[in-house]
Amino acid sequence: MKPNSKLFDRIRIRPDPDAEVKSRAPQCQWDGCAEAGLHKAPVGRMKEGEYFRFCLDHVRAYNKGYNYFSGLGDTDIARFQKEALTGHRPTWTMGINSSTRSSPDIAQKRSGRAGYYRSVRDPFNLFGGEERPQPKQRRAKPLEAKALETLGLDDKATGADIKARYKELVKRHHPDANGGDRGSEDRFRDVVQAYRVLKQSGFC
Numbered sequence: 477m478k479p480n481s482k483l484f485d486r487i488r489i490r491p492d493p494d495a496e497v498k499s500r501a502p503q504c505q506w507d508g509c510a511e512a513g514l515h516k517a518p519v520g521r522m523k524e525g526e527y528f529r530f531c532l533d534h535v536r537a538y539n540k541g542y543n544y545f546s547g548l549g550d551t552d553i554a555r556f557q558k559e560a561l562t563g564h565r566p567t568w569t570m571g572i573n574s575s576t577r578s579s580p581d582i583a584q585k586r587s588g589r590a591g592y593y594r595s596v597r598d599p600f601n602l603f604g605g606e607e608r609p610q611p612k613q614r615r616a617k618p619l620e621a622k623a624l625e626t627l628g629l630d631d632k633a634t635g636a637d638i639k640a641r642y643k644e645l646v647k648r649h650h651p652d653a654n655g656g657d658r659g660s661e662d663r664f665r666d667v668v669q670a671y672r673v674l675k676q677s678g679f680c
Contacts, residue, residue, distance in 0.1 A: 501513055501514050501529070502529050503529075504529065504530050504531040504534055505528050505529050505530060506530055506531070506534040506537075506538075509530075509531060509534055511531035511533075511534075512531060513528075513529030513530055513531060514529075514531065514532070515529070515530050515531065515532060515535040516528070516529060516535075517529075517530055517535050517538045517539065517542070518542070518544075520544070520546070521544055521545070521546070521547075521548075570602075615631070616631050616679075617677075619673060620673060620674060620677050620679065622670075623669075623670035623671075623673040623674050624638075624670075624674070624679075626666050626667065626669075626670035627641045627642065627645065627667065627670055627671070627674075628641065629641055633679075635679060635680035636680075638671070638674055638679055638680040639680050642667065642671045642680075645663075645664075645667045646664070646667060646668070648660075649661070649663045649664035649667060650664060651664065
């Protein structure tokens with residue numbers, strides 16, 4: 477190929493797309509480096525928002541040894557992690573504050589929205605009131621009341637009472653223990669049926 481060939485006139489070198497950015501970028505802050513500092517690296521704790529400017533190789537080296545918690549004890553690190561759960565914003569515990577517990581007059585003097593919420597009923601004790609509501613006693617339906625009467629119990633009987641009474645009557649009226657008494661067999665059948673009704677109803 478001749479040096480004065482027309483082909484040489486058509487050869488073009490593609491310009492570097494980052495050449496203009498590199499020319500305007502500050503110099504790498506790594507000691508002894510003359511490359512462009514195109515990459516930001518955080519300065520460290522208590523200097524959030526401040527960055528070093530490094531080239532690609534030196535920002536990688538810096539990030540390998542970077543430790544945000546450098547110089548902090550285990551207690552401070554644990555507290556930081558706990559506060560990070562709420563975005564380092566203050567939080568308050570649910571329920572009555574300790575100052576209100578020690579001084580009930582403070583709660584009485586509340587007004588406006590705080591006074592409104594103080595007067596709202598809290599049947600499930602979600603806000604830590606001192607008085608807890610007593611659970612309502614279940615009222616037995618006619619079939620359940622008859623089953624309780626068969627076992628010789630009333631509406632106030634607990635699940636443990638029902639089970640204990642059932643075991644006692646089964647042992648007494650079981651065909652193996654009643655000596656062939658037909659009346660006792662009928663009683664045994666009624667006891668089993670009554671217990672089944674109460675169990676299905678959730679009494680025991």
